[in-house]
Amino acid sequence: MNSNNKVACPLDCYDACQGQMIENNIKGSKEHKTTNGKLCVNFANLLKEKNLEKAIYEGKEISLDESLNILVDKLKQTTPIKTLFYKGSGNIGVMQSVTKNFFTLYGSTLTRGSLCDGGGGAGIEAGRTNVINPPLEKLLNADVIVVWGRNFSVTSSHMYNLVKDKTFVTIDPVCTDIAKKSKIHMQINPKTDYELALLLTRFAHMQDLEDKEFIEEFGNNADDFFDISRGRPVVSYEATTGIPLSLVNDFFDLIENKNVAIMVGLGVQKYFEGSQIMRCIDSFAAFMGYHKKEAGGVWYLSNSAFGYKKPFEIKGNNKKVSIPKVDFGSYDLVFIQGANPVVSHPNTKKVIEGLKNSFVVYFGTTLNETCEYANLIIPSTSFLSKKDVRLSYGHELKSISQIVKEKTQESLSEYELTNFLLEKFGFEKLKDEDEIISYFENHKPELEEFETFEFLDELDIEPLYKQKTQDNFYFITAKNKNSLNSQFSKDDFVYLNSKTNFKDGDIVNISSKYGNAKFEVKIDDDIKENCAFFFAGNKNANYLTPALEDEDSFSAMYQEVLVQIELS
Known part of the structure; x- marks a missing residue:
């Protein structure tokens, strides 16, 4: 058997x-x-996807060399700060970030923040320095797994298969696949996860279940956090969260004297105060001592590069723009790598209007909706035909990619494009590719010792339920088991509970203060009746979402919105 036969999946999901x-x-x-x-x-x-085979300029196929010459000419004719480098997560191997090296040296405007996990990451870092998941072994040794705002069996199917015989609790507005397999499902109202975390903290104290040793040794401000939790009557949480107190009692009966793992998803923090919401959940976990137990802990989107040197990081004084607030039309040239902002970026109408007013370069392996607005399309080499290493944000394992298929001559890798541009503009070329990859293959980061935990000691969150009326709905999204964001299978329906009195096949106009779009209704009673549910990758859903940043991390806050629904 050929020893060069490893292939790392480059997709943006937990399992790597x-x-x-x-x-x-x-x-x-x-x-x-x-x-x-x-x-x-x-x-x-x-593996079934059809890759780009030819470069395209203004709708006509051209050679790869011609496309590169056009790119160089355009960059030389453009003021660097009037160019935008916009990288997505179509491929998240470590070698994919190499292109930022050139655009930093060139002087492009760069993005900061995140379209998915930034708020939650900021909340965790505020309490314990780094967003690092516990070792996978601690999940395998847990007794009870609390799945909080994460469709674990869909988004982490490999990790789920390792623990599928465990006892599960699900906290989610949707009765997801994992909720149906759970001992307890708390069908929570959107943007009340922080209230539930406070309620759980209050119950833990009333039942004398908090970890006093952890709090004494590692916890700062624990008393202040507990004071927040007891700042209102216990019964008041029932109405706002939608969770009966009896179910909270059942929860504590289930977890008492058990090793508990909490798998937190992105849904809890897609709001303006996403960092505070996540910090509340993390503080509840600390109150219970879960961060220092021999089994269990808290899993989120780990910083997969923690403990590794950054081989492509170049210090520059580049202007940076918050990624959800990007105005594509304010740049003369936009370079988009492995992204589909026409579908995935908030406020689709603004995105399309902006792309129409700029010279757009798309660099990727497959055509997508954004390519319709691209002036120049350059094919990136398939992941099967280039070397890479995939670090995981779901666990500490890494995956190796070797060349298992001959590359097409009309494509080039990110490493090759970057070296080409560096040479054309007189910058120093990159380190040898094998040297970079070898470092990641052979380096094993040490896990950080847990030294202290800063409990949340101040809370300032504006609940969405204060704005909600009987006539509008919470906007929520989740991953589809048959697709990954805007890749693969398309599902452009809106899912509503039958109690809304809409029917299968109804065509509805859905509006928010940011925009509107038409959708076909699918009735699904797994959806909470006060929610309008869309799968990630729905081509029209982001007509409804705000191109605004959260309070702490320059990141998107897709679910900070209520929508109205009318028959079209």
């Missing part, structure tokens, strides 16, 4: 699968603990 090329077929790697010999649906779908 590793495959192997066996007799011209990609199979799941048995040596990779989470992949465990089986490919997931997303990896299988990726």
